[in-house]
Amino acid sequence: xxxxxxxxxxxxxxxxxxxxxxxxxxxxxxxxxxxxxxxxxxxxxxxxxxxxxxxxxxxxxxxxxxxxxxxxxxxxxxxxxxxxxxxxxxxxxxxxxxxxxxxxxxxxxxxxxxxxxxxx
Amino acid sequence: xxxxxxxxxxxxxxxxxxxxxxxxxxxxxxxxxxxxxxxxxxxxxxxxxxxxxxxxxxxxxxxxxxxxxxxxxxxxxxxxxxxxxxxxxxxxxxxxxxxxxxxxxxxxxxx
Numbered sequence: 001x002x003x004x005x006x007x008x009x010x011x012x013x014x015x016x017x018x019x020x021x022x023x024x025x026x027x028x029x030x031x032x033x034x035x036x037x038x039x040x041x042x043x044x045x046x047x048x049x050x051x052x053x054x055x056x057x058x059x060x061x062x063x064x065x066x067x068x069x070x071x072x073x074x075x076x077x078x079x080x081x082x083x084x085x086x087x088x089x090x091x092x093x094x095x096x097x098x099x100x101x102x103x104x105x106x107x108x109x110x111x112x113x114x115x116x117x118x119x120x
Numbered sequence: 121x122x123x124x125x126x127x128x129x130x131x132x133x134x135x136x137x138x139x140x141x142x143x144x145x146x147x148x149x150x151x152x153x154x155x156x157x158x159x160x161x162x163x164x165x166x167x168x169x170x171x172x173x174x175x176x177x178x179x180x181x182x183x184x185x186x187x188x189x190x191x192x193x194x195x196x197x198x199x200x201x202x203x204x205x206x207x208x209x210x211x212x213x214x215x216x217x218x219x220x221x222x223x224x225x226x227x228x229x230x231x
Contacts, residue, residue: 035220037166044122044225045158045166045209058219094165103220104213106156106171113165 002026002109004095009114012085020080020114022095027109030073033098035107036080038091038116048093049080050103058103063089085118092116123148124210124223131229132200140226142193142210148221150191153213157186157195160207160225169208170195202230 008020020036035050049069050058057069068081078095092113099105125143132138142155149155157170168177170186173193185196193212197204210223 037222044207045160045211045222047211047220047222050219060219061217099171104153106154106168107158107166107211107220108168108171108177110165110167 002097004097004109004111006093006095006111006114009093009116011117011119013120014086014118016085016118017081017083018085018116020082020093020095020116022078022080022111024076024078024097027097029076031101033101033103033105034069034071034078035096035098035103036069036078037094037096037107037110038089039094039113040088040091043091046091050098051078052103053101056102082116085116087118090116090118122224123214123217123221124212126208126210126223126226128224129227129229131231132197133231134200134202136200137196137198138200138228139197140195140208140210140228142195142223144191144193144212144221146191147216148191148212148214149188149193151215153215155186155188155193156211157184158209158211160209162206166209197228200230204228205230 036048095111096107097109099108154172158166160166174186
């Protein structure tokens with residue numbers, strides 16, 4: 001079964017850091033680009049970051065310089081390192097698989113999300 | 121402010137046909153980049169509904185269809201059903217931003 005399982009969310013103070021993980025199974029992980037998409041409470045979807053199968057990285061302007069996406073193909077896992085967190089980073093963070101090796105395809109598989117709350 | 125613009129809400133009676141628009145620009149839809157559509161039922165993760173403008177993944181009913189023209193795209197739902205009540209999002213790639221972009225989402229209500 002194709003599956004994505006996120007972990008690492010939680011409550012963090014403003015200015016703090018958090019590292020999200022997404023474990024993939026059921027497909028050849030190294031062949032596909034991966035993405036993080038977030039959804040603030042009651043709001044729409046916001047693309048956060050993507051990483052190609054070859055490791056090229058892309059970021060939304062709202063997180064550029066603060067967040068870092070990476071992947072470990074040996075562990076079928078994609079990560080999102082989040083630094084200098086702010087209140088407007090509070091959201092449910094979804095891991096999603098692209099249908100292609102580059103970040104231009106559809107997001108055909110989604111995890112259930114992990115909640116990040118930034119508050120003092 | 122989302123890069124892709126969708127109407128906040130659309131409603132229709134059971135059995136009716138509705139459409140949801142997604143308006144972009146010359147750096148995304150107008151550049152020929154594919155448009156994808158997602159359905160998000162309450163309390164659940166988004167699900168891919170239409171990929172590459174007008175293709176349905178396995179298991180998606182043919183009541184759902186997509187089209188695009190110029191800098192806009194549309195999702196049509198025919199034979200509207202109660203369980204179609206959900207939020208719908210369009211997504212494409214933006215050449216200027218070098219990343220994926222979403223529409224703000226459209227809430228579909230079945231009257």
